[in-house]
Amino acid sequence: MRTIAALVFPGFELLDLFGPMEMFGLLDKEFDLKLVAESMTPVASNQRLKVKPDITTDANIQYDILFVPGGAGVRREVNNKALIEWIVQTSNTAEFTLSVCTGSALLAKSGVLDGHRATTNKAAFSWVVEQGPKVEWIRQARWVEDGPFITSSGVSAGMDMTLGALALMHGIEIAEKVAMWCEYTWHRDKENDPFAKLHGLV
Amino acid sequence: MRTIAALVFPGFELLDLFGPMEMFGLLDKEFDLKLVAESMTPVASNQRLKVKPDITTDANIQYDILFVPGGAGVRREVNNKALIEWIVQTSNTAEFTLSVCTGSALLAKSGVLDGHRATTNKAAFSWVVEQGPKVEWIRQARWVEDGPFITSSGVSAGMDMTLGALALMHGIEIAEKVAMWCEYTWHRDKENDPFAKLHGLV
Numbered sequence: 001m002r003t004i005a006a007l008v009f010p011g012f013e014l015l016d017l018f019g020p021m022e023m024f025g026l027l028d029k030e031f032d033l034k035l036v037a038e039s040m041t042p043v044a045s046n047q048r049l050k051v052k053p054d055i056t057t058d059a060n061i062q063y064d065i066l067f068v069p070g071g072a073g074v075r076r077e078v079n080n081k082a083l084i085e086w087i088v089q090t091s092n093t094a095e096f097t098l099s100v101c102t103g104s105a106l107l108a109k110s111g112v113l114d115g116h117r118a119t120t121n122k123a124a125f126s127w128v129v130e131q132g133p134k135v136e137w138i139r140q141a142r143w144v145e146d147g148p149f150i151t152s153s154g155v156s157a158g159m160d161m162t163l164g165a166l167a168l169m170h171g172i173e174i175a176e177k178v179a180m181w182c183e184y185t186w187h188r189d190k191e192n193d194p195f196a197k198l199h200g201l202v
Numbered sequence: 203m204r205t206i207a208a209l210v211f212p213g214f215e216l217l218d219l220f221g222p223m224e225m226f227g228l229l230d231k232e233f234d235l236k237l238v239a240e241s242m243t244p245v246a247s248n249q250r251l252k253v254k255p256d257i258t259t260d261a262n263i264q265y266d267i268l269f270v271p272g273g274a275g276v277r278r279e280v281n282n283k284a285l286i287e288w289i290v291q292t293s294n295t296a297e298f299t300l301s302v303c304t305g306s307a308l309l310a311k312s313g314v315l316d317g318h319r320a321t322t323n324k325a326a327f328s329w330v331v332e333q334g335p336k337v338e339w340i341r342q343a344r345w346v347e348d349g350p351f352i353t354s355s356g357v358s359a360g361m362d363m364t365l366g367a368l369a370l371m372h373g374i375e376i377a378e379k380v381a382m383w384c385e386y387t388w389h390r391d392k393e394n395d396p397f398a399k400l401h402g403l404v
Contacts, residue, residue, distance in 0.1 A: 006251075015224035015384060018251075022217035022357065025249025035251055042244070042254035047227025049208075049220075049237055052244035052252040122385070154385035155224070159358075182217060183324070183356035183397045187387065195385045 001029065002064035002169075005036045005090055007106075008043045008051055009083070011073025016100040017045075019159040020067065023166065023178050030170065034063075038083065046071040057086040066094045070101025070121060070154075078109045078131055088112060096148050098165060100158030104151045108132025117146040121154035122199040140196035142187055153193060160187045204266035204371075205234045207292055209308075210245045210253055211285070213275025218302040219247075221361040222269065225368065225380050232372065236265070240285065248273040259288040268296045272303030272323060272356070280311045280333055290314060298350050300367060302360030306353045310334025319348040323356035324401040342398035344389055355395055362389045 004024060006017060024031040037043050037053035044050050055061070068087070077083055087110040091097040099107050104120040105128040107113045114134040119141045121128065129137050138144050143152040143161035145168070152161035163186045167175040179186040196202045206226060208219060226233040239245050239255035246252050257263070270289070279285055289312040293299040301309050306322040307330040309315045316336040321343045323330065331339050340346050345354040345363035347370070354363035365388045369377035381388040398404045 013224070014220045014227065018216045018220035018224075021249055021251055022215070025216060025247075025251070028250075033249060033251055045227075047223055047235060048230075049223055049227070049235055050254040050256070052254050054252070123383070154383075156361075156384050156386040180397070180400060181325070181356075182358050184358040185387075185389065185396075194387075195382070198382060 001032055002095070003032045003034065004065040004067055005034055005063035006067040007069070008035050008037045008053060009073045009077050010044055011046050011071050011076070012043070012069045013071035013101060013155060014045045014047045014049065015155050016069035016071060016103065016158050019156065020098070020100065020162040022182060023159060023162045026178055026181055027166070027170070027174070046073065057083065062093045063090060064095050066090045066097045068099040068103035068106050070099070070103040070105070074102040074105050078105055084110045094148070096150060096165065098150045098161065100152045100161065101154045102128055104128060105131040107149070107151070108135050113149060116149050117144050118149060118151040119144045119153055120151065122193075122195045122201055123154065125199065125201055139201040140191070140193045142190050142193045144190065153195060159184060163188065164190065203232060203234055204297070205236065206267040206269055207236055207238045207265035208269040209271070210237050210239045210255060211275045211279050212246055213248045213273050213278070214245070214271045215273035215303060215357060216247045216249045216251065217357050218271035218273060218305065218360050221358065222300070222302065222364040224384060225361060225364045228380055228383055229368070229372070229376070248275065259285065264295045265292060266297050268292045268299045270301040270305035270308050271360075272301070272305040272307070276304040276307050280307055286312045296350070298352060298367065300363070301353045302363065303354070303356045304330055306330060307333040309351070309353070310337050315351060318351050319346050320351060320353040321346045321355055322353065324395070324397045324403055325356065327401070327403055341403040342393070342395045344392050344395045346392065355397060361386060365390070366392065
């Protein structure tokens with residue numbers, strides 16, 4: 001079983017987090033999910049609805065997977081030194097580090113993505129790129145896998161990425177089963193990203 | 203502005219709730235979202251992660267939209283008389299009543315769907331049908347609109363339904379904008395349901 005530290009902060013994007021958590025969470029014998037925050041106080045999402053953290057960043061725990069969602073709150077958290085330090089430590093000891101949407105800006109700012117290929121939300125592309133000039137940013141991709149780093153494009157792309165990650169960890173048949181349980185039509189081609197063109201990136 | 207009462211109960215399905223809440227929540231001048239539960243205690247989803255309710259079912263409030271997710275907890279809540287009574291009252295005074303997945307079993311059990319067309323999760327179809335024998339159940343549909351009732355198929359279908367509901371309330375261009383913000387490929391044909399066949403329903 002792999003433990004997942006899913007980071008939450010004020011202004012995280014609901015679907016960035018809960019699309020992937022739905023899919024990992026269905027495999028309850030394979031993944032143990034924890035919402036990690038700086039305090040145990042309920043955390044308001046970008047859509048105002050609140051989640052209850054399971055554990056704080058103070059706890060000295062090693063996780064198998066670090067998961068970072070995006071959302072408007074990222075613009076503040078890139079300047080949160082304690083949180084960035086937690087990301088560095090957690091990513092360094094994790095087997096995989098995943099992000100959705102502008103969550104990759106937090107990974108980029110922490111430096112862990114330096115020299116790696118990664119992608120992000122296409123509507124916020126230029127701002128995210130500024131957070132990590134040493135990252136090899138991919139302009140057109142539904143998601144990008146580069147060693148331990150798996151980063152996705154905006155919001156819904158996180159679900160396609162999660163199914164890709166499940167295929168990597170447990171095989172394509174498990175990924176297809178999870179997609180069917182969720183009645184989700186998986187965009188399984190990582191390169192298939194119509195939104196890059198809609199945002200003038202290609 | 204329309205207020206949405208999104209019902210949560212132990213064992214609700216994460217994506218049933220948060221896919222639609224992501225999309226309604228992006229239109230923060232049009233929709234005011236509230237998580238409604240029987241108590242203010244954090245509520246554990248089917249994926250174990252917890253949400254913090256905004257308000258209880260005791261509060262005597264009229265909502266514009268009632269939203270009911272599905273999940274394993276539905277099998278218990280169909281026998282929760284106080285909750286079923288709240289659903290009847292809230293649906294009777296709401297402009298729209300929406301459900302995702304087995305959430306329609308709660309609506310069916312409450313009787314509000316009697317004589318209406320509705321759909322549900324294809325993997326749980328026969329059990330849901332038993333909860334409301336006077337409902338006209340549609341075996342193959344991504345979602346079904348019948349007057350004030352908009353019910354969707356399983357999990358991810360809730361996002362397609364929500365975009366359909368946004369088109370109904372605010373026009374197709376708004377629905378398309380929200381889909382683009384979420385980088386979501388909208389299955390806009392209500393009849394397009396490949397999962398009915400996969401589950402042997404047609």
